[in-house]
Amino acid sequence: MNLLLSVAFVLCWSSGFVGAKLGTEDAGAVTILMWRFLPLAAVLAVAALALGRASWRGLTARDLGRQALIGLLSQSGYLLTVYWAIQLGVSSGTTALIDGTQPLVAGALAGPLLRQYVSGRQWLGLCLGLAGVALVTTADAGANSGVAWWTYLVPFAGMLSLVAATFLEQRSRTQVTPAVSMTVHCVTSALVFTGAALATGSAAPPSTSSFWIAIGWLVTLSTFGGYGLYWLVLRRSGVTKVNTLMFLMAPVTAVWGAAMFDEPFTPQTAAGLAVSLGAVAVVHSASPRAPQAHGHHPDEDQDEPGDGRRSPTRVTCRS
Known part of the structure; x- marks a missing residue:
């Protein structure tokens, strides 16, 4: 089941880069994102009312505010930078490459922020994954030499926004x-x-x-598929493993581009895909180990007993 969820997550998440390319051919980033989320939010709000108060019972204004902040970081901030970068001329492959550095950032922060143990073997997989992503996108980045240097900082900012949302959710x-x-x-x-x-x-x-085909694509595959599966796989597998799957986004995006836009799929692309797959296998085969640190969680608040809030969970990377 975890394998199937991981495969579905990679396919659906990488489809977002393709959907962004489809959409930005007809409209700007803000227009696309408005029409992607406005009808979706209306449908979800109606569904929430239909489900009644059971799902919302026990949630405080602070809990909802925290979820709004997570959404602001993981959807608004992340997606706006991805779409804007593509609109500015950064290719989808290069955007996916920059996004693919997220596992290294998340892995480096997992220990001090979440008390997750990241083994040497997992670090090896993370570094292999970065090498695989670089293989796929190096040639493409060179072809975009006419794009201003600062545009490459735009998707980097989005990657940091998603990392922040991930840790904020994990510490809840x-x-x-x-x-x-x-x-x-x-x-x-x-x-x-x-x-x-x-x-x-x-x-x-x-x-x-x-334009509307692109909107339907983004709502169905990217939002319900990619975004929904991101949080599901995160809860089942932990932050290091789910972010390691991000290494597959750039090569898989290249496959999407070759199939839909006749973009070249070179031997270098195939080699990068193979290395990225190997990196995921290395991380997922790493031996489990318990967290090393104990004590007071930095984000703990002094809640009153019996207020219905669960104690903080220390998430451990498990294979």
């Missing part, structure tokens, strides 16, 4: 169902992008059918 002590978190995240993004589109005069969608 309140269990929130996926349906509730998805609703809060999408409503937050809808408000952010609708406000930005109205403020910049870019709310009107283009009349082309390809």
Whole structure:
């Protein structure tokens, strides 16, 4: 089951880069993101009302505020930078490469922030994964030499935004169902992008059918598929392993591009895909080990007994 979820996550998440390329051919980043999230948020809000108060019972205003912040970082901040970078001329492969450095950042921070043990074998897999992603995207980055250097900082900022959201969620002590978190995240993004589109005069969608095909693609595959599976795999497998799967995004995006846009799929692309697959295998075969640190969690608050909040969970990387 974990293998199937991982495969589905990689395919759906990488489809977002393809959907961004489809959408930015007809409209700007803010317009696409507004129409991606506005109808989605409306549907999820209606569904939340239909489900009643059971899923929301026990959640405080602080819990909902934390979920809104997670959504702001993991959806609004991350997606805006990815779409904007592609709109500025950074290729989808290079954007995926920069996004693929996330596991190294998350792995470096997992110990001090989450008390997760990251073994030497896992670090080897992380470094192999970065090498595989670099193989796929090096030639593509060279072909985009006309793009201003600072544009490559845009997807890097988005990667950091997603890392921050991941750790914020992992340090939360309140269990929130996926349906509730998805609703809060999408409503937050809808408000952010609708406000930005109205403020910049870019709310009107283009009349082309390809734009709405891209929106349907992004809602179905990227949001429900990629984004939903990200949090599911994160809870089942831990932050290091789920972020290691990010190494597969660049080579898989290259496969998407070759199939849909006739982009070249070179032997270097195939080699990078093979190395990235090997990196994931190395990390997932690493021996489990218990966390090394104990004591007071830095994010612990002095909650009153019996307030319904669970104690902080120390997540351990397990293979």
